[in-house]
Amino acid sequence: MGVFFWNFEGRIVEANEAFIRMLNCSREDLDSGRLNWRELTPPEWRDLTLRRSETYLSEAQRLSRTGSFGWDVSNSKIYWSEETYRIFEYDRPTELTLELLLQRTHPEDRGMVRKLIEGVLNERKDLDYEQRLMMPDGSVKYLRVVGHPSTKDKWGRAEFVGAVNGHH
Numbered sequence: 001m002g003v004f005f006w007n008f009e010g011r012i013v014e015a016n017e018a019f020i021r022m023l024n025c026s027r028e029d030l031d032s033g034r035l036n037w038r039e040l041t042p043p044e045w046r047d048l049t050l051r052r053s054e055t056y057l058s059e060a061q062r063l064s065r066t067g068s069f070g071w072d073v074s075n076s077k078i079y080w081s082e083e084t085y086r087i088f089e090y091d092r093p094t095e096l097t098l099e100l101l102l103q104r105t106h107p108e109d110r111g112m113v114r115k116l117i118e119g120v121l122n123e124r125k126d127l128d129y130e131q132r133l134m135m136p137d138g139s140v141k142y143l144r145v146v147g148h149p150s151t152k153d154k155w156g157r158a159e160f161v162g163a164v165n166g167h168h
Contacts, residue, residue: 002016
């Protein structure tokens with residue numbers, strides 16, 4: 001029997017040998033992060049309920065001005081929901097980096113945010129803080145950011161998942 005585990009973005013992070021044989025791939029394919037259950041599942045089999053749930057979640061985030069994010073600490077890749085893009089006023093195809101996040105952070109808050117990020121990188125601890133954003137038009141937004149480690153694989157790579165609530 002093939003067994004596998006995946007992260008929130010669909011990347012298969014662990015699998016037994018039976019599953020790897022079923023896919024006719026190698027352990028190296030798994031370890032490299034190239035395997036994604038969404039890409040392996042035929043479109044006609046994908047759960048329509050998941051799409052409906054994603055639509056409801058997106059609308060609820062918009063109404064509450066609460067976005068979500070994921071952060072793969074091992075490769076510094078950041079994932080934002082549509083609402084998080086709206087809060088930060090970045091266009092969707094923007095490549096997200098910690099430096100980009102710090103650029104939008106209010107100058108008086110950058111040191112604090114930088115220190116919190118270093119704490120997350122070094123200690124894998126929960127996030128819960130408030131900060132300000134300095135928007136391109138000069139306006140200031142106030143944010144509350146909460147997050148926690150969501151997964152840690154056998155190599156010690158961690159991912160964080162969290163929420164950003166923004167208001168003027």
